[in-house]
Amino acid sequence: MGVLNECSVSLCSYPAAPVSAGVCLGMQLAVCEFARNVLGWEDANSTEFNPESSHPVVIDMPEHNPGQMGGTMRLGKRRTMFKSSNSVMRKLYGDVEYVDERHRHRFEVNPELKHHFEGKGLQFVGQDVEGERMEIIELENHCYFVGVQYHPEFTSRPMKPSPPYFGLLLAAAGKLPSYLAKGCRLSPRDTYSDRSDSSSPETDLSDLKFLSLS
Numbered sequence: 001m002g003v004l005n006e007c008s009v010s011l012c013s014y015p016a017a018p019v020s021a022g023v024c025l026g027m028q029l030a031v032c033e034f035a036r037n038v039l040g041w042e043d044a045n046s047t048e049f050n051p052e053s054s055h056p057v058v059i060d061m062p063e064h065n066p067g068q069m070g071g072t073m074r075l076g077k078r079r080t081m082f083k084s085s086n087s088v089m090r091k092l093y094g095d096v097e098y099v100d101e102r103h104r105h106r107f108e109v110n111p112e113l114k115h116h117f118e119g120k121g122l123q124f125v126g127q128d129v130e131g132e133r134m135e136i137i138e139l140e141n142h143c144y145f146v147g148v149q150y151h152p153e154f155t156s157r158p159m160k161p162s163p164p165y166f167g168l169l170l171a172a173a174g175k176l177p178s179y180l181a182k183g184c185r186l187s188p189r190d191t192y193s194d195r196s197d198s199s200s201p202e203t204d205l206s207d208l209k210f211l212s213l214s
């Protein structure tokens, strides 16, 4: 199990981690690892790390002026549309058509190479409204190998855990399939999960029945 960051990918190369969630740079590195190990592109990289790579699978975004770091990040709340109704991440978010999550990055998955990945099972199940930016990845036929370009941790709350992280914990505990089968409830009497739109729910803590995952 792992939340990927720049250190952990080299320690735990794809697909060694039985369950995995890559966040921002973690998703970009998961794409690099998939390109190297599954597509066979040995020098696949982000142009952030190797501008000369013959397989630049992660590239500068058009907004980014290379060499100019000031004020050039893609920041703030952006909409991600789900492209598949069969996405685990979509189900975890409550089977919604889109999510609004916060971003903080300069680089992105190279959209021109998208079909190479999808042909081998790495699906870009979430994309921006224009369909130009890859926002969520999911590996087909895998219990939980996902990545998000945005930062879901910004809106995670104790009573309303961020779906990508909650899914990682459920998958690691072997509880994800039953959670999804029960309509995203830990049990029929689950009163733990807050399902309001609020990111800071005011549920009375004393009324909550905390459930064990076991």
Ligand SMILES: NC(=O)CC[C@H](N)C(=O)O
Pocket (backbone or CB within 6 Å): 023, 024, 025, 026, 048, 104, 105, 106, 107, 108
């Ligand atoms: N927030 C991040 O992880 C940033 C990742 C990467 N350095 C980018 O700018 O796209």
